[in-house]
Amino acid sequence: xxxxxxxxxxxxxxxxxxxxxxxxxxxxxxxxxxxxxxxxxxxxxxxxxxxxxxxxxxxxxxxxxxxxxxxxxxxxxxxxxxxxxxxxxxxxxxxxxxxxxxxxxxxxxxxxx
Amino acid sequence: xxxxxxxxxxxxxxxxxxxxxxxxxxxxxxxxxxxxxxxxxxxxxxxxxxxxxxxxxxxxxxxxxxxxxxxxxxxxxxxxxxxxxxxxxxxxxxxxxxxxxxxxxxxxxxxxx
Numbered sequence: 001x002x003x004x005x006x007x008x009x010x011x012x013x014x015x016x017x018x019x020x021x022x023x024x025x026x027x028x029x030x031x032x033x034x035x036x037x038x039x040x041x042x043x044x045x046x047x048x049x050x051x052x053x054x055x056x057x058x059x060x061x062x063x064x065x066x067x068x069x070x071x072x073x074x075x076x077x078x079x080x081x082x083x084x085x086x087x088x089x090x091x092x093x094x095x096x097x098x099x100x101x102x103x104x105x106x107x108x109x110x111x112x113x
Numbered sequence: 114x115x116x117x118x119x120x121x122x123x124x125x126x127x128x129x130x131x132x133x134x135x136x137x138x139x140x141x142x143x144x145x146x147x148x149x150x151x152x153x154x155x156x157x158x159x160x161x162x163x164x165x166x167x168x169x170x171x172x173x174x175x176x177x178x179x180x181x182x183x184x185x186x187x188x189x190x191x192x193x194x195x196x197x198x199x200x201x202x203x204x205x206x207x208x209x210x211x212x213x214x215x216x217x218x219x220x221x222x223x224x225x226x
Binding site: 032043099104 | 153156217
């Protein structure tokens, strides 16, 4: 049972444009959501998170939006840069993130110069 | 400030053997979580250790066991290795008293022949 889904395995975007990565979840007990970025041969690197009491969180070029009624979150990257090319994982957790994270299968983003 | 370190980087074993993977958490962190990432998948939670006790466990068989030491470092042991255990094993650390995200190491790539 895939509780966190990333339905787009890959995404290509032109440099300078917006990248939008999507994630859906099924478990209404999730109250903390995160995005991680992963380069080959490296571990996942934390990007940005959002608590279920918010619907938006912004950090520089990265913004995460949470739609609780639709059980959907998205990551916006503006403007996209070639160095953003990586695999992006959405993760969710209950208990304010103090326990396990449930990850999606990832979306490979390619930013074209 | 050292991040999460894992050893070894790569490991090759044969079916039926046993393996031990090691993890040192980020300085100041007291909780260690282990994840298994199969090819093309997102990380899957194995278990989490805090105060030298297993705090939470994912859907993995008893062949997977762990330990946390007084200095917060941790080991993951897998017995009776199967071909399906071939994966990237990721260690993540966090501080239980904070809601900061888990920090990941670069992982151990385990190949079973």
